[in-house]
Amino acid sequence: MRASRLLSVVLLLQDRGRLTAQQIADELGVSIRTVYRDIEALGAAGVPVYGELGANGGYQLVDGYRTRLTGLTPQEAGTIFLAGVPDAAAELGLGAVLTTAELKLRAALPARLARHVDEVRDRFHLDPAGWFRETETHPHLAALAGAVWNRRRARMRYLRWRQPREVDRDIEPLGIVLKAGVWYFVARVGEDLRTYRVATILDLTVLDETFERPDGFDLAATWAAWAADFERRLHRDTATVRLSPAGLDRIPYLMTRAMARNVRDAVGERGPDGWTTVTLPIESVRHAHAEFLRLGEDVEVLSPPELRDLMRASVTAMARLYS
Known part of the structure; x- marks a missing residue:
């Protein structure tokens, strides 16, 4: 120790x-x-x-003193190589740098640790990308990463949901985040910190002008706070539903994390038929309508009335289609 x-x-x-x-x-x-x-x-x-x-x-x-890596345990040596995400590094323009760094690190390891690294790679593989979505293209990611690293201001045109769709912004890019296979970045715009999805960038020009990073800026803490706030803002309404035992089991696989958490934590009212009544957070009535249809006969919407009406209309149309 x-x-x-x-x-x-x-x-x-x-x-x-x-x-x-x-x-x-x-x-x-x-x-x-x-x-x-x-x-x-x-x-x-x-x-x-x-x-x-x-x-x-x-x-x-003393200046110039460097220790060798012979103090690494086999577990430490293996986890260093597990931490690498070569696809992400390549998208950032650092693929060759990562390869060279790994070669240098392996050369510094004793033979027994190098063998352990190979064993770890044979048994474990990290794939950070999410399921069931098309791979996004990020033609501006490498340039954005360079601006972050060199503290260079940038001018971007990006696509947003509301009108006007295409907007120009002068930004000070502070950090880049890879979340479930999707790239985001945090930037200062004026006095505000904002988060954008890299794939929404239509055009990016890195400027010669540099900037000073905010004192005490912590990328991980900033991202965690933004993600929590985004989840709260996303689910503005609630819906009360009855779920069959099978529906309860399928919620974690088909619904959002917030819905799954509410189902897990809720003390639902279980009826004599085994169905459970719970109140779930929803983004909107239209969005919840599409989500609950995925549960089929294992969910009954009780409220709000407009959501129940939409479900009834869909079920009626489907019955007519298949009758």
Whole structure:
């Protein structure tokens, strides 16, 4: 346990440069006293780490010192290669870079770890794309990624749902997200942070002008907050339905995550016939109409009345068609 922590201290200093004892303690989840003992142990083992006092002080490695990756466990070595998504890297224009990096990493690994990496790849494969949708084209993704990396402003024309459909925006692209096979990006527009789908970009011009990234911007936290808010805004209404036992079982496979969560968490009223009454979030009456038709005879809509009327009309038309 301690050997692994000592290696983590070295890798942190190697990656970040100068760090205070408090920063190291926060990263590793240990006490400052433990950090002091670890730094002392590293020095005794011959690792060239030294400390400086003062407001800008801290610990750092002697310039040019690099540790080798021989401290990796077999599990750690395997998961590094599992983390790669070559298709995504290729779309970002980094396919060749990823290949070269993996070759260099494999060359640095001991033979037994290299064999373990091959075994992991033979047994596990990551496919981040979603099911049942056409592959989107992203002709502007690589240029957008370059703008994010180089902090370059950009001008884009994109397609949106409401009128006018085609809109021009000057943006400061801050980060790119791959969600279930769909590419999104977060950008600052004026003083606002906005999220767009990369496939909606019709034209993109990367400008020579650079920008400063917002202090404290956290892409993962920003995306999580936006996704949660999007889900809340998407489901503005509710519908009360009766579900058969089979309908309850099919909800997680046919409906949205929010619907499935509500069915899982709801304390429904189960009738003597085994059917359960639950209230579910819906995007709109028209959208819910199409969704509930997928459940066929395993759902009965109770409210709102306009949704029940639409279901009745569809069932009547289908009966007439098949009679």
